[in-house]
Amino acid sequence: MTKWWQKAVVYQVYPRSFQDSNGDGIGDLPGIIQRLPYIKKLGVDVIWLNPIYKTSNVDGGYDISDYQAINPDFGTMTDFKKLLAQAHQMGLKIMLDLVVNHSSSEHPWFIESRQSKDNPHRDFYIWRDPVNGHEPNNWGSFFSGPAWTYDTKTQQYYLHLFAKEQPDLNWANPQVRQAVFKMMNWWAKQGIDGFRMDVISLLSKPDGLPDGPQAPNAPYGDGGSLVANGKHEHEYLREMNQQVLSKYDWITVGETAGVTIDQAAKYANLDGNELNMVFQFEHMGLDNNRDPRLGKWSDQKATLTALRANLTKWQQKLANRAWNSLYWNNHDQPRVVSRFGNDSPQYRVLSAKMLATMLHCMQGTPYIYQGEELGMTNTHFATLDDVVDVEARNAYHELVDQEKIISGQKLLRYFDAKSRDNARTPMQWNDQKNAGFSSGKPWLQLNANYQQINAAAALADPNSIFYFYQQLIKLRHNLAVITDGDFQLVKDNDQDPAVFAYTRRNSDQQLLVICNFTDQTLERDYSLVPEAKLILQNYQGKMTTSLRPYEARVYLTD
Template sequence: MDKTWWKEAVVYQVYPRSFMDSDGDGIGDLKGILVKLDYLQTLGVDVIWLSPIYQSPNDDNGYDVSDYQSIMKEFGTMEDFDRLLSAIHERGMKIMMDLVINHTSDEHPWFMASRSSVDDPKRDYYIWRPGKDGKEPNNWESVFKGSAWKYDEVTDEYYLHLFSKKQPDLNWENPDLREEIYSMMKWWLDKGIDGFRMDVINFLSKDQRYLDGVVADGKQYGDGSPYFMNGPRIHEFLQEINQRVLSHYDLITVGEMPGVNPEEALLYTGKDRNELHMVFQFEHMDLGAGPEGKWNNSKWELSDLKRILSKWQYGLEDGGWNSLYWNNHDQPRVVSRFGDDGAYRVESAKMLAACLHMLKGTPYIYQGEEMGMTNIKFESLEDYRDIETLNSHEDLVNNYGWSEERMMAAIHARSRDNARTPVQWNDSRNAGFTTGTPWIGVNANYPEINAVKAYNDQESIFQFYKKLIELRKQHDVIVYGHYDLLCPDDEQIFAYTRTLGEEKLLVLCNFKGYDGQFNLPEELDPQSATLLISNYKQDMDKGISSEPLRAFECRVYHLK
């Protein structure tokens, strides 16, 4: 076993804007996080990942950075950050920062200089191209809909923005730009942070031909992803980042990588590749996607989920490493998506937790997941804040003829704002998140679903997560054991084993709201097993039960 602390860790993601507001302005802040550190320490997490806290105009909630070495005014000051960093370390936890280096804000000084003149020294910090036949340089579509190019009258050229038009892409072909970024990264690491989550990091290298993308039927723009995802110099850039910066510190790194497959992920995370520790892949999150991406929200089968997760488990078995997640700031709440956020909310949230945390990889918990927070269903589009949601509504309703009813149903199921409603701390006004008016509405179910209630209930989802984290620290097989899928075609029960030497785990998860039977393979001895954890009351010492799994039941057995 190649033992490392980041493989054994559990990471908790904080989306600061929605976590805890300390000053009543309706926006979460660094002092608010500080107030809640004891809660996170009690949960047992090892690493706190902060979504961007840098100075930003907030066109995309902080992922449009205007100053990498200043704190967003709404979040506090650098002194507040230093106090938070010290308090996290004092509690034996670590901190991972979000690193957004594919693009900046158009209000970053680099970009303001770059757009000022074609002769400015920072002109080539960004990607500028002349128009073609009176139109954009190519037909690429932005991730946030519309063209990926914005015309700028000052120099009569277009700049590339794969996301919002206020998020111009950086030109990684420029070595001076790279040096500035490395200097900034070292500055944060020398301050004492413990790692980076790297935003869309596999977008850094663009195919310099800037060819048109394929235009699908009925589409206005082309798919440029073959030319900017996993581009021609991406491994060179990441190895340079590692050599110049990362290799000099004891840290944790994870790269967000849309469109990556296990074979490519092995190149990014292989032990001898000197790039990153792990990647965030999106294949399991893309279940139900269609021609309009996630907004189609089509039905999916459990066998599809098992096939995808197993492909990644087997694919990174030797030499790579998985990151494990159901939720983050860009995804709907898992209990609403893959579970039952009604009658079986508690049972299905626990089952989904066990299913994920018993896989091989480093688990990530997103704020509120540990208490079973659910999707929000705002009645009006005016209540939504997410730029992707608002742009997609305009595009699909106005350009593609979607009805308002169809679009709102898709938004209720898949909007990023499902993850961004304030954390529900207690049953007081605004769920205890703020004494002011929250920047986005609080889910009305907070009197029933909140941290205080979960903390004090020994059978709560919070206590279940705490137990899962404790088990991880007690059993190497959970971290390092080999994964094997059982019954791949079963559309109700997700069953798998983890094996390390003579030690074995059997994990059984019922993904349906009714009983399901699991037939034990002959090679597993039912009498030699003890029950490690379950979301229903069980006799812990009776061996493997032959009773059907109840609605959303999970059982994890330890065999020796």
């Protein structure tokens, strides 16, 4: 039986950058309320809100200092309840971001934990003695530097896989789990419709916390590979499901770095005893740097051959086992049209529509990141002063200032391609002051192209990317084959360097989806039965026998 979230489309809102209502340069909850009609017009079903909780603001809200209070920058609990009520009145659901691998170092639990070794909250976090006067193991933080910080008061180190202000919670402690489940049930009583779960695959740490594998010349070991999908991970999530998730008709998705197909099938199994679906990141790593010291920092492009092979694997090997989430970008990833398409004035609109077509016709629940439906692009960082993201700034200090592996100019060019700030530039509503985002100075500089790329222009243009996304969402709602059809590549397409062509088929219908990933006109012969009907295309006017640059077509056979 099809679940409601399998036919749904999710719209992700990064509150800080969506809409400012009071002129302080920071997006807020009243601003989101103001824009609910826009989101409803797009046709989506669910709004995913990035963290709105009280925070220390070290990592964009992913360092939570109070799980049951609203970040004052965003408003009040009264504002949230108003947002929830108005969204529900419009038929929109609200999914919150749950961050429980770690908290803020300013959370009362951690403040208590660091008071003494025998404090009742000491074991809410992971503390270890020094080893030979140094960190307990060689693990590096995902945000550069060591994953351990020394606390002089108790003369021990605490673990933080991310920033030092984000200490990891100790999920091996049953009291931690019960405290988290109690908090989640409290949010359920407020009326929310689900959780997106941040780095949820990192909860179970390996016994003994051994050293991680260390690449030649790398300053730290890879602790993440040891932590991801640990041996107690599914035990913890099944307990969460029993005590919280199974009680509600929610949408749940887990961010699962390093997950394999078989592991994803456990997290998102169709029996429903853990989560509905997961975010996997394999296709997000196809354009990483070949130099392991630089990790994700690169400006190279992924090949279509690699991209198609990866997405096809997830479509076919999860079929009838678990459910896919479908996404191109989010608050941590650069803009899709700049990354996988062509953001030049000539091809931006065409390639954005092509990429949307390719993804939304696959099996899974699609996620649209704010501005994606406008074809917003990556921005430009002239100097380090333009960069706000803690991950990028830490990388600059480590790779340029300390290790001297790369020049500052070259790393800034890589930031143009991969920095998280690309996704976080303010939403471009119109061509007026500050793109209509705020009457004050925005917290992060706007993309300079907002006068050409904005929501007002898109809504005034019947051929805009916005209305194309609207069509795709309607197709998903109305065509069962997009939800339940099997996925197959067109014969011999697996090695085509330029075109991605696949079918979706159930007992009643077949879709043929054809996407040209290049700026070239191509000749391809895909045999179509006479009854095949063209139901979607990204070019206007008469069809041609050739595939034009970045052309996308969808055919339906009943």
